[in-house]
Amino acid sequence: MHATGTAKRCPPDPSAPEEGKVRDKLNGWADPPLLVLASLAGEPKHGYAITQDVAETMGVRLSAGTLYAVIARLEARGLIEPLESDDRRRPYRITAAGAQALAEQSERMSRVASLARQRLSANLGWAGA
Amino acid sequence: MRAGAGRGVRPSASATLLVRAALAVYPPSWRARYGDEVRALLDDSGGGAAAAGGLAVRALPAWFWPSRHLYDRTDPSIRMRASLATVLIAASMLAGLGLVFAQLTQLQGYRPAGHPVIGWCYTVFDAALAFSALAAAGGGLPLWLLMLRRAHRDLRPRDSASLLAPVIAPAVYLLALIMTVRSVRGADGVSPWWFLAVTLAGFAAAGIAAAGPGVALRRMQPRGSALHLATVAAALVAAVMLVGTAAIVVAVVGLCLWAPSFAGYHDVTVPGIYLILVVAAAAVTAVSAARGTRAAFAKPGSRHT
Numbered sequence: 001m002h003a004t005g006t007a008k009r010c011p012p013d014p015s016a017p018e019e020g021k022v023r024d025k026l027n028g029w030a031d032p033p034l035l036v037l038a039s040l041a042g043e044p045k046h047g048y049a050i051t052q053d054v055a056e057t058m059g060v061r062l063s064a065g066t067l068y069a070v071i072a073r074l075e076a077r078g079l080i081e082p083l084e085s086d087d088r089r090r091p092y093r094i095t096a097a098g099a100q101a102l103a104e105q106s107e108r109m110s111r112v113a114s115l116a117r118q119r120l121s122a123n124l125g126w127a128g129a
Numbered sequence: 130m131r132a133g134a135g136r137g138v139r140p141s142a143s144a145t146l147l148v149r150a151a152l153a154v155y156p157p158s159w160r161a162r163y164g165d166e167v168r169a170l171l172d173d174s175g176g177g178a179a180a181a182g183g184l185a186v187r188a189l190p191a192w193f194w195p196s197r198h199l200y201d202r203t204d205p206s207i208r209m210r211a212s213l214a215t216v217l218i219a220a221s222m223l224a225g226l227g228l229v230f231a232q233l234t235q236l237q238g239y240r241p242a243g244h245p246v247i248g249w250c251y252t253v254f255d256a257a258l259a260f261s262a263l264a265a266a267g268g269g270l271p272l273w274l275l276m277l278r279r280a281h282r283d284l285r286p287r288d289s290a291s292l293l294a295p296v297i298a299p300a301v302y303l304l305a306l307i308m309t310v311r312s313v314r315g316a317d318g319v320s321p322w323w324f325l326a327v328t329l330a331g332f333a334a335a336g337i338a339a340a341g342p343g344v345a346l347r348r349m350q351p352r353g354s355a356l357h358l359a360t361v362a363a364a365l366v367a368a369v370m371l372v373g374t375a376a377i378v379v380a381v382v383g384l385c386l387w388a389p390s391f392a393g394y395h396d397v398t399v400p401g402i403y404l405i406l407v408v409a410a411a412a413v414t415a416v417s418a419a420r421g422t423r424a425a426f427a428k429p430g431s432r433h434t
Contacts, residue, residue: 046170047166048170063180063184064174065185066183068170069187072159072199076196076197087169088168088169089166089170
């Protein structure tokens, strides 16, 4: 999976404008398919609930265009599936293949995060957030 | 399951209109599958012009990389008919653009000295156009005759008229063209404005001629070996047209580089716009033909796009 573009971070802390700018630049790296899978790993949700959950828990605001481009792609690959719905707000749930993909990707990210923390600590004296 | 508690902000009429306009540029199958959900999401989140703009931008990848699950997985004939209708329109536009190129270059007898590549491109384009016309006629004729007979037998005058559009529209256009050129022609031929008018009218006639069978395909839903043959022929037409497109691109770029004094080739704006249109028509033709061919050769029960 790779990033699809227009995910936006929620506004940074105004008390740290420079830090906020740097964080904004790095936010383009957010991976919307991964965010959607992570959101659906909790429970089935419809489009609006996914955007709310991703914004509240992961701090990234997904636009409608990005969200449904991701949903279409994940559904085509069998990583999520739609549930029956009585109204226009159709919920989606993660499939077994989606859970497997999310677990693998999370493991990979965890290793990268661990390595990054180790090196930051060893070389730059960074003690962590 | 999380409830659908939206913010309940009623979007304005203009916002609703913008969202509808943004959704209108998506492929019909995408719109049919996700349109209502996207509208519900934007109703809940109170999406405005920015959200509609972002939505419209995402339509482009939806066209170029269509999601395979949005198409019927068990009946390839649906995909083949849709591809045929799209290829008819796109290939007609491409042929029209090619004819404009031929009229403005090779029919003027212009070949830059010392650059035989331009002349080769003219030959390649002519051969591609002739071959694709033969392939389209040979592969499409059985299906066209089959549908025409069925429309006649089942007393479907609207479908008969749609199917006859490829004959009637060009004939009417040519008749009008001959009469117009006779009446407005001066000593140096027709003026640029008249040329533009007859060119645009030609594209309109080509569009009508190509849309007719597309409408009939949708309404009559033919299937079987004639549909397969037409789909394969469409792929052949698309492949040959791609070669013709490459010849046009090389020739136009060559004229801009080597013969800027010829016609308007010193200014790259018009040739650039022309090339964008040519490449866009070629891309739509190729993508749609490839998807139709994949469906034609798909094993029963397998997934295809």
